[in-house]
Amino acid sequence: MVAPGNELVPLVVVGERAAYLHSGMPRVGSARDVLADAARLEADEHPRWAVASAATSLRALVDAGVGPARSWDLAEGHRILHGGWAAGPGLVHAVLRGLAPEGIPQAREADLFDLAVDPLADEHPDDPIGPDGYLRADAFTPAWADRDARLLALAAFVGDLAGIQRERLGAVGARAVATAYSESAAAVLCLELERDGLPIDRPRAEALVAAAAGARPTSEADAARIRGERDALVLRHAPGRRADLRNPAQVKDLLAAAGVEVATTRKWVLEPYRATHPIVAALLEWRKDERIATTYGYRWLDEQVGPDDRLRGAWTASDGAAGRMTASAGLHNLPVPLRPAVAAEPGFVFVRADLGQIEPRVLAAVSGDAAFAEATLADDLYAPVAAKLRVERSVAKIAVLAAMYGQRSGAAGEALRDLQRAYPVAMGLLDEAYAAGLARRPLRTFGGRLIRLDSALAPEAGQVVGEGWDAARGRFARNAIIQGAAAELFKAWAATVRHHLPSLGGQIVLCLHDELLLHVPVEASEAVAALVHQTLTDSSRRWVGASAGPPVRFVADVSIINRWDEAKG
């Protein structure tokens, strides 16, 4: 029996209906009424809501301004336990009950309209589990969940799975349950980020776009004229030649005619030739402007920035191989020249907090390397590493990054060997991950997330397995345990900040892998800055764990600014 403080309160929302089970007491009815009661329950007791996913069950509460403080998200729990992205309730159920995922019934278009008599309807009319043991494909559709008994059965289903899932994660380790808590909170935070958006100074954004892409075109012909003028700045360096600058093959020929022979026309390949021929520099500048014109231009502004001058995209809490947050609409790759357009509203400022050198500090924590952990006590971790290796700081930095990314070539070679001798525990962990990648052996991050190596980056069946693929998988694994753990620490920190921020009148408006951007009232800015530091200390200590190894220090660079570009870089 779970202690009362750990009670899970399952909540389901299907179309216009909703239900939850609090201390065994059912509450079911219209979504409007049930969620109003849920909001009161949240205010009184902030229970831990168990949901199939935040996106399907908590969005209405979030949009009503009631972001649940604590939740258990079956989809996020599943991604930690089993890796991958797919995490629908039918799959979560199958895996937790030991059923083959291949047998999961697929929704048919006809299901929603099929009026044929269901032969099983008489036996267990309100059971979302079919006779084959699988969740009905239509269980979470309004067509099936059209009466109280079925909503309540779905709530019980979610509650049961959440309990089982928490036990399974507990078997992985105590930290895995903590990870599920903060990942669940991150999923709610994603809904809040989608609701609130990022404040944009629209006139400033228009001006910055104009500086790169020209004035807003009045017609298709006008757009073509502007494109032609932009192209001409490059083509004037190759008189008499015609080339489509948007076609890499033609660009390659164009450069060859100017005496610049390259295998590809990628930026880092061309960069050394900037001084060789003026057309190279002109082309690189053209590509910057072209990027803004095509991806971050007027269409982007019109489609992604709302009438309230907030930039909104879709957020995911744990996407990809290592479980990072992702965002669409350019929120994670806004070009630097456009960042001055991200501006706090009148009466507000941004508190921007960057985790400093997070990946090497995470490596120290997850490996438990005492010598490397000692280096984290410095504000600049690379300084003590450089002293120990007797090399320049820049060399030490390249060597540490090379070790984490699996770089083989370049200037890092000598220092890498010294790194191996100085920090054998940390480097050993990276080598173990690399070996697991080669062997297609799954790994778990520090926080317990499964990194699958049997499918990710695996060659197609029947394809000849070359060393290139194996090595790529090894590098992927080496990096995934660091990047994945860093993502977990970041979300634990973000969840803690989120918990405290509303009382100070602030919002989290952007999460960027190692950076938080908070929109807060001017008078609260100092308090929020202090909060950000304090929560990092608290959440990183909780995350590392007292008994796990040597103390590891995490640091944040915090600044109070009006525009995103004002912070020192």
Place this chain on the structure above:
DNA sequence: CCCATGACGAG
């Protein structure tokens, strides 16, 4: 029409 590729943006 989808999909792979090349390119670039960010961390």
Place this chain on the structure above:
DNA sequence: AGCTCGTCATGGGT
């Protein structure tokens, strides 16, 4: 030149 992501344009395959 090693890792991760999202987006756009091109061009080849349908």
